[in-house]
Each structure stands twice: as C-alpha cells, then as structure tokens.
Amino acid sequence: MVVVSTTPVQSKRYIGTEIPVIDLSCRREIAQEEIVNACEEYGFFKVINHAIPNDVVAKMEAVGLEFFAKPVTEKQQAGPANPLGYGCKSIGPNGDTGEVEYLLLHANQQLPAKIICEENQIEFSCVVMEYVGSVKELACEILELLAQGLGLEDTETFSRLIRDIESDSLLRLNHYPSYNCNKEDNNKVGRVGFGEHSDPQIITLLRSNGVAGLQILSPSTDAGSWVPVPPDPAAFFVNVGDALQAMTNGRLVSVRHRAMVTSYATRMSTVFFGGPPLHAWISPIPEMITTQRPRRYRSFTWSEFKKMMYSLRLGHNRLELFRFKAEEEA
Numbered sequence: 191m192v193v194v195s196t197t198p199v200q201s202k203r204y205i206g207t208e209i210p211v212i213d214l215s216c217r218r219e220i221a222q223e224e225i226v227n228a229c230e231e232y233g234f235f236k237v238i239n240h241a242i243p244n245d246v247v248a249k250m251e252a253v254g255l256e257f258f259a260k261p262v263t264e265k266q267q268a269g270p271a272n273p274l275g276y277g278c279k280s281i282g283p284n285g286d287t288g289e290v291e292y293l294l295l296h297a298n299q300q301l302p303a304k305i306i307c308e309e310n311q312i313e314f315s316c317v318v319m320e321y322v323g324s325v326k327e328l329a330c331e332i333l334e335l336l337a338q339g340l341g342l343e344d345t346e347t348f349s350r351l352i353r354d355i356e357s358d359s360l361l362r363l364n365h366y367p368s369y370n371c372n373k374e375d376n377n378k379v380g381r382v383g384f385g386e387h388s389d390p391q392i393i394t395l396l397r398s399n400g401v402a403g404l405q406i407l408s409p410s411t412d413a414g415s416w417v418p419v420p421p422d423p424a425a426f427f428v429n430v431g432d433a434l435q436a437m438t439n440g441r442l443v444s445v446r447h448r449a450m451v452t453s454y455a456t457r458m459s460t461v462f463f464g465g466p467p468l469h470a471w472i473s474p475i476p477e478m479i480t481t482q483r484p485r486r487y488r489s490f491t492w493s494e495f496k497k498m499m500y501s502l503r504l505g506h507n508r509l510e511l512f513r514f515k516a517e518e519e520a
C-alpha cells in the first residue's frame with residue numbers, strides 16, 4: 191500500500207483526507223507517481239520503509255539529546271548562531287523568536303565551534319557525518335524518483351545539486367521545551383516553537399522523537415488551516431523547498447509549516463536541508479515551462495537567494511521577489 195490515511199487535510203486528490211505516505215519498498219513507478227502527486231498538492235509527505243539504519247538514527251538522537259542536556263554555558267560555547275552554531279530563542283538575524291534552542295551545522299564543513307569537550311567532539315562529528323551521509327542518500331533517491339515521475343529527461347537534475355561536494359546543505363537540531371500549565375491553559379491556542387515559514391532549499395528531510403509539534407499549512411483551504419502532523423519516529427517527513435518550487439516553475443509547492451510546543455514532553459527534531467552549491471543557477475527547467483504554465487521565476491544563483499533570505503523575516507514569502515518579468519531577462 192502506498193498512501194495510508196493518517197491526518198485529515200482538505201485536498202483535491204486525497205479526498206477527505208490525509209497526509210500522503212510514500213512506502214519506498216513499493217514499486218518504483220507507484221512511488222514516483224505518488225511523490226509527484228504529494229509534492230504538487232501539499233509539498234509534503236511522509237516516507238516509510240526507507241533504508242536508513244535504525245542505529246544511525248538512534249545515535250544521532252542520542253548525541254543531540256546529550257548536547258541539549260548540557261549546561262547553558264557549555265552550549266553557548268558553540269554559539270551564538272551566525273547563522274551556524276548554537277542558538278536559543280532567536281531565529282535568524284532579523285528579530286524572529288520562538289520557544290526553541292537549536293544547533294545549526296553545515297553538512298559539508300567542519301563543526302562551527304567547540305561542541306562540548308574534546309573527546310565528545312570527535313564522536314559528535316562522526317555521528318553527524320554518518321547521519322548526513324545516509325539522509326543525503328535518501329534525499330537523492332527521492333529527488334530522482336521525483337524527476338522520473340515528472341518525466342524529466344535528466345533524472346539527476348535535482349539530486350546532482352545535493353551530491354555536489356560544494357552543496358550548501360545544512361543539518362539543524364531543534365529542541366523544544368515542554369511547559370507547565372494548568373488545564374485551562376492547555377486548551378488555549380498553543381505556543382509557537384518555530385514560526386510559520388517555508389524552507390528555502392531544494393528539499394528538507396525531518397525526523398523527530400515521538401512528540402507532536404509539526405504542523406503544515408493546508409494549501410487547499412482559502413484562509414489556510416494548520417494541519418498537525420502526527421509524530422512517527424521511524425519515518426522521515428519530506429518537504430519541497432523554495433528552490434525546487436522555482437526549478438519546477440511552481441508545479442511543486444514549497445509548503446509553509448511551523449512547530450508548536452506541547453505541554454506534555456520536550457521534542458527534538460533533526461532536519462536535513464538539501465541545498466545547491468552557492469554558485470549554482472536556479473531557474474525553471476525548460477520542460478516545466480508550457481503554454482498553460484508560462485515561465486514564473488527568473489534565474490538566480492543560490493548565493494543571491496541566500497543573501498535575500500537572510501535580509502528577510504522568517505515568514506516572508508521570499509520566492510515572490512524572484513518572479514519572472516519578460517523584459518528583465520531578455
């Protein structure tokens with residue numbers, strides 16, 4: 191079975207309905223089609239039966255939790271996040287805040303600063319490297335299925351950018367506290383851990399412990415409604431990023447999402463952002479430009495996009511600033 195009913199979402203294709211679940215052990219042709227459908231409709235899906243070994247995931251979770259359990263003064267030695275490193279409550283350089291502490295690492299570079307003590311530093315980087323290697327492979331497998339499902343002649347169009355040794359991919363560990371509250375407070379609108387945004391890169395692969403918190407903005411309701419994503423520590427949650435929306439000329443959607451804090455337990459998410467090299471050009475693939483879907487975005491380098499994104503707030507719809515205007519590109 192490929193699509194399994196989980197959480198209700200308003201939708202055209204998943205009538206009724208549910209967050210798409212892609213079973214990677216099923217036939218390639220089925221997975222390809224389901225991935226394309228999910229990315230067109232939500233920009234989001236859950237992956238089960240992936241090939242990432244449990245111990246790779248378990249070790250990553252253990253070193254992450256060990257890091258966040260350290261005294262604040264020790265954690266601060268890996269900060270402040272600029273943008274890499276340890277951060278607490280402050281997200282990005284433009285005043286965004288949330289109830290979260292995090293560690294943001296580059297996937298291809300040395301660790302940014304001292305992370306805990308020397309002997310743990312070596313173990314920490316080995317675990318991170320192994321996790322990043324596995325999750326990057328899964329990201330590339332998904333991107334190749336996606337390219338095949340879209341009927342692209344070059345099925346490595348997307349994955350090549352992530353496999354590139356200069357790929358600007360990141361790994362982020364987010365740690366959300368639980369909070370004490372009385373019964374009445376518990377029924378009130380929740381607290382925001384990580385505010386509404388889309389991810390800027392090509393693809394994001396997220397997993398978390400078994401605590402709820404992630405929500406996606408359902409694109410098919412007018413005002414948009416927040417759909418809770420039930421936690422599944424054995425699965426990966428995948429979302430389309432802004433760069434993939436641009437490359438597919440808007441056919442695939444970069445989903446807006448956020449993370450809420452719960453009152454019952456702390457949550458940790460481990461998030462891989464597959465990004466292109468800084469010098470890579472991002473532009474709509476010619477096969478994605480048709481008379482029904484005329485060119486929507488201009489060409490830009492990832493470095494240009496990143497510079498713009500760091501000048502904007504978390505929730506900004508930044509891709510709109512890269513709309514195609516025929517007279518400019520000619």
Ligand SMILES: C=C1C[C@]23C[C@@]1(O)CC[C@H]2[C@@]12CC[C@H](O)[C@@](C)(C(=O)O1)[C@H]2[C@@H]3C(=O)O
Binds near residue numbers: 281286390391504
């Ligand atoms: C407010 C910001 C934080 C962010 C960079 C930005 O200026 C806008 C995008 C933010 C985001 C969201 C997804 C990822 O968590 C992230 C690492 C990214 O690439 O874009 C963060 C950035 C960050 O925290 O540095």
Ligand SMILES: O=C(O)CCC(=O)C(=O)O
Binds near residue numbers: 364389404
């Ligand atoms: O922790 C989560 O569930 C979401 C985190 C997130 O969206 C991010 O780090 O970009």
Ligand SMILES: [Fe+2]
Binds near residue numbers: 387388447
């Ligand atoms: Fe995100």
